[in-house]
Amino acid sequence: MHYTLAPRTFLFSHYFYTGLRIATGIVGLAYLTYFIAGLPSAMAVAIGALCTSLMDLPSPLRHKFNEMLAGVLFCSLVALVVGLCSPVPWLLRSVIVLVSFLASMMVVYGRKAMPLQFVALFVMMLSSEEAATPLQALHQGALFFLGGAGYMAYAMVVVWILQRRLKQQVLAEALYELAAYTSTKAGCYDMAQPLSAQMEKLVRQQSTLAERQQASRDLILRGRPAKDEEVLVQVHYAMFDLYELVLATHTDYVLLRQHFAGASVLPLLGDLIGKAARDIESVAYAMTRGRPSQRTVDYDAELRTLAATLRALPPGEGEAAEAQAVLRATSNKIRETIAMIARLHAAGQAPQGALPMLAGADLTPFLTQQRYSLGILLANLRWTSPTFRYALRVAMAISVGLVSSEWLPWQTHGYWIALTIAVVLKPSFSITRQRRADRLVGTLIGCLLTAVILRFVHAPAILFGFLFVATAAGPTFLYVKYRYTAIAASMQALLLIGLTVPHGAGAIGERLLDTLLGTLIATFFSYVLPSWEYQDLPRLVDEVLEANRKYVDDGAALLLGAVADDFHYRVSRKRFMDSLATLSGALGRMLDEPADKRRAPRELNRFTVQNYLLVAHMAALRLLLRRYAENMPRAEVEAMLRNGFAAVRASLGAAPQAVDSALDKAARQDPAWPGWGPLRRRLRMLRQDAAQVALASAAIGQALGRPAGTQAAKDDASLLGR
CATH class of the missing domain: 1.20.58 (Methane Monooxygenase Hydroxylase; Chain G, domain 1)
Incomplete structure (x- = not known):
């Protein structure tokens, strides 16, 4: 169980704090606007605050400011443009397709840009629901901006404090x-577990x-950490x-x-x-x-x-x-x-x-950097880019969803279908598949709970209380258990309708049917212009091997005393682990794809495990040399380590015998040092696992159809050699 889901730890997690902060900001701004300007203005401000809150992620203050400001400006612009185009059907449809495409291209900037894609689509759908005059579009856009800017100011102050x-x-x-x-x-010590x-x-x-x-x-x-942050x-x-x-x-x-x-x-x-x-x-x-x-x-x-x-x-x-x-x-x-x-x-x-920081050390290699240059976006405007194909997929799916809503026999909110598509249809087939199940189950439960609430509760103040709970629950579970977020989102939307349209109980059944239709459309388009995980595997495997080489080189320099500290070793280890985590994530997603789209799963499992063991052996060597530092014959040990790392770099040719011979010779010269046996065993295991990495890499190359003689194949064959 995730620690956030355990009652003992839930109330103290940053997920709960984030949900509470978001709900307080959104509902607070809505309530304040309600007393000043009435319910319609309050709802418009609440939508602006809600959209901006989706960018309220745990981040350094400067990053948070940039991310939320981008959300406020971009989404306000979308709301204004779509509102101005809403009276002209053909122009509105053209803008919807364009905004859907551009918003989906935002995912090229990584995971943190995905909320921006969704909120842009969310705003677009709400703004296109009813035709508005230019003055009304400006008014709604201004209210949206005020809500977003107000929430941003509130969130920045609270997070700073x-x-x-x-x-x-x-x-x-x-x-x-x-x-x-x-x-x-x-x-791993339980014999009942394979x-x-x-x-x-x-x-x-x-x-x-x-x-x-x-x-x-x-x-x-x-x-620089504050005094109270040194702990x-x-x-x-x-x-x-x-x-x-x-x-x-x-x-x-x-x-x-x-x-x-x-x-x-x-x-x-x-x-x-x-x-x-x-x-x-x-x-x-x-x-x-x-x-x-x-x-x-x-x-x-x-x-x-x-x-x-x-x-x-x-x-x-x-x-x-x-x-x-x-x-x-x-x-x-x-x-x-x-x-x-x-x-x-x-x-x-x-x-x-x-x-425990190195004086004057540049910690930039350890930190995530924001890179939102226009060049990255332009470089992906090509047919072979998975992001480009995903953006086309979303634009087509949302267009079909909006057109289909016009032909439905019931009075529908077309944006519900489109929002379901935006929620379910993700760049990865496996995430789309998971979101599909969570969205359907979550919507069903959320509709049933809201139906019960609206049946017995009619006081606006109490409904605002339920709205607060649903608003807090949505972001709390967004990255932990999306099904709970889907429940909360459904309750939030239907409670808003219950507050604005007291006799809109029919919206509950409509939401269920629209969600089902949106899910079906998203499922169909998940097979349109797909980017399967196996297509990216050769690049990811090569990145792991390259990070592996760098890690071994920096580890060797550290153990041989060629550097004064372990800064470069730690950087290399981080990059190696990051590349391994990326490959492992791609493997997990590939296993959720159709069976005919899976490539070399056993070989990839073996490859990731053996690479992981190689990291463990390098770390174990550091501990071994520390443990047996007393009376260590430094020159002989370093000579033996050089031979060992040469064996790894040479992909084990005749080097292993040379290493064993060198170790035996050194042990005979200084038999009193107790570290010879552990060092011999650790280097032997390091070589064995390096050999397994090489074999698994070659097997992956064959399974993925890499032609012999390519640079990737040569890298696989030599593993860690340069």
Whole structure:
């Protein structure tokens, strides 16, 4: 269950705060206008505020201002132009097609531009519902602008006052996802769970975690933190140190499962890691409440049992001895994880000395940048662009929806059909499919609830109260459980009609029928000019491989002491994880597409998992060298690391034997250093997983039909070589 859906944490999440803020702003502005200028003006102002509120996302203040200002100006212009064209049917239809196309092209700017596309379509539909004189169009456009600008001013002030609270909540969400990620790792020790399925689940959770961590970076690392925000910076950096430790821990599942299946030690390890996940969750829980976190989880009994189990292990030889060594190493890593969680608790209690930032470091590579240049839009005005084809698809679907509404036997609001199309029809077939189901079920439930409310409640003040709840619920669940948002949106629209047209009960049945028709049209057009996920897979695979190379190079430079700090290593790791998350997301969406549009799902699963393991091995190497730093024969270890990374870059040709020979020679020269065995095992696993990445990449190339001899194929064959 998403943490926002749990009653214990719902009221303290930034999703609930956002919904409450939006509802207060919209209903407050509507109520104020109602007392000053009457109900019709109040509804127009409320529509302007509602549209602007959809751009009210958790963002840095400057980004929020730019996003909301763009929404106010663009949507006010759409309302004015459509209103002026409304008396001329052919001109109105032409403008609707043009606005639908241009608004849908906005998604080229990424996820944050998608609300702007929807609100533009929303405003267009409402403005085209009734013919207006030029004076009426100017009046309605002015009211819309006042509502949008008023909400924008209100939201900017509230967020500025509560920006520390927002940072706490976004950081807490990243901690909740880290706890979920750690809990997923605990499942890898459950013999009842297939390891391959658990690893795939781990990679998917890693993608979600990366997204939440990026949101935390954008808010906490941008600009100079205020004095009362230094604790948040400390916790943020402690979270990433803990993340790297968890990432590096538990990569030897196969060996442990082979040799300790049926023994009590694997459930014991799973219990310890599960407790660690709950401990991390307690830090997030305290963060959402603005309190210092205190450790409440007790590991002592499990740690004593684990220590006794390790002491009782009989002497082993060969692979059995290696499995015992891995078990002891895993025990050490778990203890380090527990100690790191204690540091996370301490970081949340008070500022501790200097902030953990590199002096003068440019944090830009870690932050999301706004790029809304006209050149990006123009570059995608081509037939091969998925965004261009999506924009054509939306324009055609909405045109069909509006034309069909004129032929319906019941008195309909044509914009309901068009809005259903705008909500359901998304750039991705899989998201369209999910929205279709959520929209239908949500509308049905919302209509039934509203029918009950309008049957028994007639006082406007009480109806405004229900409207407030529906307005708050919509944005609260928009990115968590869209079905709940669909319920709230239906109630919101029908309650507005109930307030303005007291005897408009027939609108409930009409909305159901219009939603069904809009869904059918959207479903049909999801197959028109499609852009299937497999068409983009070659580019995404190549991006992962390129990020992989860069990460290995920067990791090698760090471990070999060629750089003074880990700044470039962290940047490369972030970019590698981002590219892997993008590929994993595309794979998940592809699996929701028709069966004949799926390509190499097993190979892609294998590719993402092996790349993930490669990152884990690199992080584990860092921890290994720290753990065995005492009396380390630096020159010999560095020579052996160079050979190991050369083996990876050379795609394992004859290099592995050379690495093993170099390691054996170094171990004979300095046999007292205890790190030789763990280092040998870690480098061997790194090479093996690099080889698996190469094999999976080549298999993907064959499945996707890449011709041999292309640059992509050569890259696949050499994997990490340059």
